[in-house]
Amino acid sequence: MKGVINMHIIVLIKQVPDSREYVRIREDGTLDRERVRAVINDCDKNALEAALQLKEKFGSKITVVSMGPPKAEDALKEALAMGADEAILISDRRLRGSDTLATSYVLYKAIERLGHYDLIICGIESSDGGTAQVGPELAEFLGIPQATFVDEFKVIGGYVEAKRLVEGGYEKLRIKMPVLLTIMKNANNPRVTTFSGILKAVKKQVVTWTIDDVGAEEKKVGLAGSPTKIMKVEKLSFQRKRLMIEGETADEVVDNLLKRLVEDGVIRGGY
Numbered sequence: 001m002k003g004v005i006n007m008h009i010i011v012l013i014k015q016v017p018d019s020r021e022y023v024r025i026r027e028d029g030t031l032d033r034e035r036v037r038a039v040i041n042d043c044d045k046n047a048l049e050a051a052l053q054l055k056e057k058f059g060s061k062i063t064v065v066s067m068g069p070p071k072a073e074d075a076l077k078e079a080l081a082m083g084a085d086e087a088i089l090i091s092d093r094r095l096r097g098s099d100t101l102a103t104s105y106v107l108y109k110a111i112e113r114l115g116h117y118d119l120i121i122c123g124i125e126s127s128d129g130g131t132a133q134v135g136p137e138l139a140e141f142l143g144i145p146q147a148t149f150v151d152e153f154k155v156i157g158g159y160v161e162a163k164r165l166v167e168g169g170y171e172k173l174r175i176k177m178p179v180l181l182t183i184m185k186n187a188n189n190p191r192v193t194t195f196s197g198i199l200k201a202v203k204k205q206v207v208t209w210t211i212d213d214v215g216a217e218e219k220k221v222g223l224a225g226s227p228t229k230i231m232k233v234e235k236l237s238f239q240r241k242r243l244m245i246e247g248e249t250a251d252e253v254v255d256n257l258l259k260r261l262v263e264d265g266v267i268r269g270g271y
Helices: 042-058 070-082 101-115 134-142 195-203 250-262
Strands: 007-010 014-016 037-041 061-067 086-090 119-121 148-158 158-165 171-177 180-182 207-210
Touching: 007 042, 007 101, 007 134, 014 070, 014 101, 037 042, 037 070, 042 061, 042 070, 042 119, 042 148, 042 180, 061 070, 070 086, 070 134, 070 195, 101 134, 101 148, 134 148, 134 180, 148 171, 158 180, 171 207
Parallel strands: 007 061, 007 119, 061 086, 086 207, 119 180, 148 180
Antiparallel strands: 014 037, 148 158, 158 171
16 A cells, blocks of 8 residues: 555644634624633534544544644643544633634644644634635745645645635646645544543543744734734614515516616616
8 A cells, every 4th residue: 555654644623613603703803712611613623534534544643733722722622532642722811812824824824733644634724714825825834835715635745736616627736745734624534532532532632832832932823913903893673674575567577677687886886
């Protein structure tokens, strides 16, 4: 079997607010994550599943890394229960308000401390941000190649052969490791945790690092180190409006409806 035996795979996961619950926004524009139920970001589960499949095939070691508040340890415990080998949580109050650049910088410093790795896998984006920037920015910090929006991939002889989504179709790449991949949600079906997996996870420790532990500069993290600034946060309210459109025939009703939509600015004229 061609591949890399005993690969070290780093999987980045993020704990995000459950989309089914209301999330309060603080005055500074950041999410109040402490008061809402949190779960593993969906795409990150796909990233972990891709790593677990490589582990089953090649005997790889998987280290999951997350940056967040102390309760993000729950997400890492779940990842361990799914089959990851080690878990690192970067948690520090000075990280509060970090944008994608500051987050990527801290993850870069943490991975630098971890040492050798062959492959980094993360989801394409987080449900609470949707920027798809952390993966590519991290690859730039590390100085390694990357493939984003990966639909499927395989490891052959020290290389990753990936198929990634591009506008109008797919692009196939062959990249020498180490490499960073961002995985799409339809790439696989993440496994569920088992009772035996949970028992194994209980015996494993989630290691917590601060920015001092990873050697990150305080001025480059948190709100101070984030070039992205939230200028204003508004709560949108919607009000339903009923319209009675009249006409002698169906065509006349449609024509009157279109005219009304133009008057209300919903569509442009000249239909």
